[in-house]
Amino acid sequence: MRRIDYMTVAGIVAGIGLMAGSLIMGGNPKLFWNVPSLMVTVGGSFAAVLINFSFQDVKNVFGTVKQAFTTDLMDPEELIELFGELARKARREGLLALEDDADRLDDPFFKKGIQMMVDAMEPETIRQILETDMAYMARRHEIGQSIFKTWGNLAPSFGLIGTLIGLVQMLAKLDKPEALGPSMALALITTFYGAIMAYMIFIPLAGKLGLRSEQEMMLHQMMLEGIIAIQSGVNPRILEERLRSFLPAKPKGRQAEGEDVVMGEAADRQF
Amino acid sequence: MRRIDYMTVAGIVAGIGLMAGSLIMGGNPKLFWNVPSLMVTVGGSFAAVLINFSFQDVKNVFGTVKQAFTTDLMDPEELIELFGELARKARREGLLALEDDADRLDDPFFKKGIQMMVDAMEPETIRQILETDMAYMARRHEIGQSIFKTWGNLAPSFGLIGTLIGLVQMLAKLDKPEALGPSMALALITTFYGAIMAYMIFIPLAGKLGLRSEQEMMLHQMMLEGIIAIQSGVNPRILEERLRSFLPAKPKGRQAEGEDVVMGEAADRQF
Amino acid sequence: MRRIDYMTVAGIVAGIGLMAGSLIMGGNPKLFWNVPSLMVTVGGSFAAVLINFSFQDVKNVFGTVKQAFTTDLMDPEELIELFGELARKARREGLLALEDDADRLDDPFFKKGIQMMVDAMEPETIRQILETDMAYMARRHEIGQSIFKTWGNLAPSFGLIGTLIGLVQMLAKLDKPEALGPSMALALITTFYGAIMAYMIFIPLAGKLGLRSEQEMMLHQMMLEGIIAIQSGVNPRILEERLRSFLPAKPKGRQAEGEDVVMGEAADRQF
Amino acid sequence: MRRIDYMTVAGIVAGIGLMAGSLIMGGNPKLFWNVPSLMVTVGGSFAAVLINFSFQDVKNVFGTVKQAFTTDLMDPEELIELFGELARKARREGLLALEDDADRLDDPFFKKGIQMMVDAMEPETIRQILETDMAYMARRHEIGQSIFKTWGNLAPSFGLIGTLIGLVQMLAKLDKPEALGPSMALALITTFYGAIMAYMIFIPLAGKLGLRSEQEMMLHQMMLEGIIAIQSGVNPRILEERLRSFLPAKPKGRQAEGEDVVMGEAADRQF
Amino acid sequence: MRRIDYMTVAGIVAGIGLMAGSLIMGGNPKLFWNVPSLMVTVGGSFAAVLINFSFQDVKNVFGTVKQAFTTDLMDPEELIELFGELARKARREGLLALEDDADRLDDPFFKKGIQMMVDAMEPETIRQILETDMAYMARRHEIGQSIFKTWGNLAPSFGLIGTLIGLVQMLAKLDKPEALGPSMALALITTFYGAIMAYMIFIPLAGKLGLRSEQEMMLHQMMLEGIIAIQSGVNPRILEERLRSFLPAKPKGRQAEGEDVVMGEAADRQF
Secondary structure, three states, X not given: OOEEOHHHHHHHHHHHHHHHHHHHHOOOHHHHOOHHHHHHHHHHHHHHHHHHOOHHHHHHHHHHHHHHHEEOOOOHHHHHHHXXXXXXXXXXXXXXXXXXXXXXXXXXXXXXXXXXHHOOOOHHHHHHHHHHHHHHHHHHHHHHHHHHHHHHHHHHHHHHHXXXXXXXXXXXXXXXXXXXXXXXXXXXXXXXXXXXXXXXXHHHHHHHHHHHHHHHHHHHHHHHHHHHHHHOOOOHHHHHHHHHOOOOOOOOOHHHHHOOOOHXXXXXXXX | OOEEOHHHHHHHHHHHHHHHHHHHHOXXXXXXXXXXXXXXXXXXXXXXXXXXXXXXXXXXXHHHHHXXXXXXXXXXXXXXXXXXXXXXXXXXXXHHHHHHHHHHOOOHHHHHHHHHHHOOOOHHHHHXXXXXXXXXXXXXXXXXXXXXXXXXHXXXXXXXXXHHHHHHHHHHOOOOHHHHHHHHHHHHHHHHHXXXXXXXXXXXXXXXXXXXXXXXXXXXXXXXXXXXXXXXXXXXXXXXXXXXXXXXXXXXXXXXXXXXXXXXXXXXXXX | OOEEOHHHHHHHHHHHHHHHHHHHHOOOHHHXXXXXXXXXXXXXXXXXXXXXXXXXXXXHHHHHHHHHHEEOOOXXXXXXXXXXXXXXXXXXHOXXXXXXXXXXXXXXXXXXXXXXXXXXXXXXXXXXXXXHHHHHHHHHXXXXXXXXXXXXXXXXHHHHHHHHHHHHHXXXXXXXXXXXXXXHHHHHHHHHHXXXXXXXXXXXXXXXXXXXXXXXXXXXXXXXXXXXXXXXXXXXXXXXXXXXXXXXOOOOOHXXXXXXXXXXXXXXXXX | OOEEOHHHHHHHHHHHHHHHHHHHHOOOHHHHOOHHHHHHHHHHHHHHHHHHOOHHHHHHHHHHHHHHHEEOOOOHHHHHHHHHHHHHHHHHHOHHHHHHHHHHOOOHHHHHHHHHHHOOOOHHHHHHHHHHHHHHHHHHXXXXXXXXXXXXXXXXXXXXXXXXXXXXXXXXXXXOHHHHHHHHHHHHHHHHHHHHHHHHHHHHHHHHHHHHHHHHHHHHHHHHHHHHHHHOOXXXXXXXXXXXXXXXXXXXXXXXXXXXXOHHHXXXXXX | OOEEOHHHHHHHHXXXXXXXXXXXXXXXXXXXXXXXXXXXXXXXXXXXXXXXXXXXXXXXXXXXXXHHHEEOOOOHHHXXXXXXXXXXXXXXXXXXXXXXXXXXXXXXHHHHHHXXXXXXXXXXXXXXXXXXXXXXXHHHHHHHHHHHHHHHHHHHHHHHHHHHHHHHHHHHOOOOHHHHHHHHHXXXXXXXXXXXXXXXXXXXXXXHHHHHHHHHHHHHHHHHHHHHHHHOOOOHHHHHHHHHOOOOOOOOOHHHHHOOOOHHHOOOOOO
């Protein structure tokens, strides 16, 4: 179930509104629209991103952007309840009874873990496989964030390059002093574009993806601990205690308050 | 017991006083009040923070700010004394006798630890659960600090964006040279706002929250070691020696001197 | 089999095109061509790189550049299939039967690992030798990246040095105000050169080499785990599960889509 | 025995002398004295430091400054000789004979270690206690350094804030062009103050405290290894070899040369 | 045998040549020579370095500079051959036979290791002693690099301080507009000095020392592994395989090519 993260959208709308309002209040918003400046800043920094990463990475990242605006992560409270049920079922009916549950799960990581447990693989092997999976998933996530972070770091530099181009061209024909102001205004626009790209878009998006990745990693760590615990026949109550230690101490009043916010991060942000 | 950290308050009052004094001495403090500039700097950077974090995180952080001005952390000396008592009681009356003490404790981490010990859970399981609790609490704390740190890093950038907007608008109508000075003054105000936000407010607040978090982590580490030690029946004197190694060597004259300062950090700052 | 990474090439072509276009649109691209400025920026930063590194390192790095544009890394999916075959063959015919396969392999790391296994060296010794090999290969790769990163960090500084030289020379003969503009334009060109060198070339190249190195390290880690697993007689199906945990969960539709992109990084980027 | 570190003092005197000389050569050193500028830069950054840290930390740091100018650390060579003696005495007369030596020692860490050994505590417990002591001492030291580092990072920012205040005030009354120069000079003085505070005072002091802390940590590590070794009855010659591995290979000619330099850091700097 | 690293020298000569050429082409190289500016930049940053470090550290670093231009490190290939010989000799004649070889060795670390092995110390003790030796040698090396790095970071700041002094003095007497240009040129010279010091000299030197230290650490790690292996009677062929894993896979054609380059870093840079 994919839910929209309204606040990220609100942040973007508010940011654009504020910037636009400020340009309009200055009288002439068209001043800030210049195609060659866009080409140098957006195009130049995108070209540098293509050199730094592979085309495949960059293509993938557009899928990732969607994740900054929506979330389909499980609620960790639900996960704890689910593990409680699975543990009790495993005690009553044996590990093999969990095979059906594996099929019902969305998360391929969770599914794979339950399946390996049902297949009676060694706990040590399961742990190794799931930890390798988590480690390399974290690295793939880092590449996604890194594309935005790199773009965010390069954009102001290309803004500066554009401004330098404008200044050099302006200074070379200083004989028309009446053109000085507008030329310089034009030269500064690339720096403005670069700063907006970096600080309004790419750097916050990279931050958001990083937080999402951390949340997913916490859920996977909980799944890993839960699967190993069920396999070793741990008491369901201790398993719940064990998993609850990933979350803040008092989620009191969660249900009431949690409904109008993005569920994956309700209450005290659960990781 | 929540105590106010007077010095943080004093720092803020002094900082504001100094800035205000300096503006007033310059003759015209109204020069530094400009609503559109505030919108771009405060509003723009807040919008970027909303993109980077989730609404829930940002809402929680306002509760966290209170922690920068007050403290309800235990005095580590008191904690050592308390553990001495608990260890002696456990030796005399058995671990079960500590059940009542668990109920009297404020800190949910401490309470949970004592309770698990009373419930006769395995020491290794208790350690795992409490360490997971500490690790993820530290990560939640980091998100709080990270909101302020991110805001503090973005504010000067949005100050710069505001200044660029002002400069471009000014340069485009350079025909009225008498308006040049005031226009430029206005353009620079956003940079001023961004710098004040970052260096006077958000970056120091992030630093303070980080120190508070480290202090709390030290207390939890002491609780963890103490609980495991009581469970394994360590000699109370050795337990005290063990816990005292978290603190500076000579807390001499503490009582006399400690009373007029925030107690959680008296004497040589106890962590 | 060495494949060209068309997108890195495309990135460079697009970047150069955008910059050139922007210079030409400004009217006089020859403004941006100045040999003494090139000498200060390119020559000066190269001299500093020679001081920082050894001649041998710098010479080697030109071989490394080729790796940013081409790739001869194995497709990890093929590697998993290959290990499946090797594991089945080893079960059927014994470890000695893998000797011929070792000779057919391109990668010296893989070859060495298989050879040591065939020679019946202790698994612990094989792991130690291969991990040392990986650790020091990673450090040699880091030196290559570090040359580009250092160059990229120094280039804007030498651009600034060139601009300072130009400004000092210009300011000293301020008596000819008509020369002010062009002199200043000239002074700014070194900063322009430095920024282009850094943000268009060296920093993205360093990033690309880092990603390539990470990919190669993942392949080597997979080889290491696979070799140890074959030697210990692990079930081929579990071996494949183990190796697949290095890759993203669902490479569905890979074959169809993978053909027109650089194979080593097809689908969800496989590391 | 507390010894003065003459060179730190010399560095400060030389730095002040050079700056003063340079101001005097410029003709009018009184230009650089301005009380409101001092208020904004020194006062403002101090207020931010008070927000970031607690009053207690800041008060303690003034005691720490003394350590940048003096040293009472043991000479590591003497420490090795002392351990040689203690090891031989322990072999001849038993561990209990070391009780008197514990009383004669200055360093509370050393004393505590010897005392625990005499009290026949378990080596593992002694190691745990001493390592906790070292870890938290290192963290307390870091807070001290961090105050100076933070102050050093904030000072130029408050210098910039002061300059922005000056520029805005100046630009708003641009009608008196003859006042432009001196007003701008005044505005720049805060940046000058901030830079001197940061680069001449706080950042180097933070660096010095860091090096002192590392030296002390090395001495404590040597004490820890020595105490554990004596307790386990290691051969005194091997103990000396073990401790000498913390120091550079050939301290030849130490005695002759070591006398006119700060002893704790004689010869090849002994850590 | 100490060999000169011609390329570092060439880098410095080329850098100075390029800078000088660029100054001369500008017409009046004497513009860039100003003693008070040198005093502020070189003297001021050196004073700050003296505060940050101890006199002894700074004195030692001048010996270290020599290492940036020369190298007396063993060729790792020779080291492997030497270990092959030692391992075979130890097998034939026993460990005691290596005593004479210890005396012939230059490197005190190697000598000490062989000597401890001949003295029949426990492998675990030998490893501990040699690892402590390596760890603290690495830290001493870091202090050397850190002096240059700190100096390199402070130099541009003192360049800025000098420029601020010059600007304030210039702006205060703005009544003589004809002096504006040359005064400003003079003010900028300190920034130029600071940038040259940092980016041409200190930062590259710090980088070079870091690489030298890494190379030495690799050689010591090889010696450590080799000594432990000989002591445990490992097969000489496996020892060679083990040590060769520190080096790149194919040093083919090394001898032919290696002669006209600095030997310690021949072929694919051997670490």
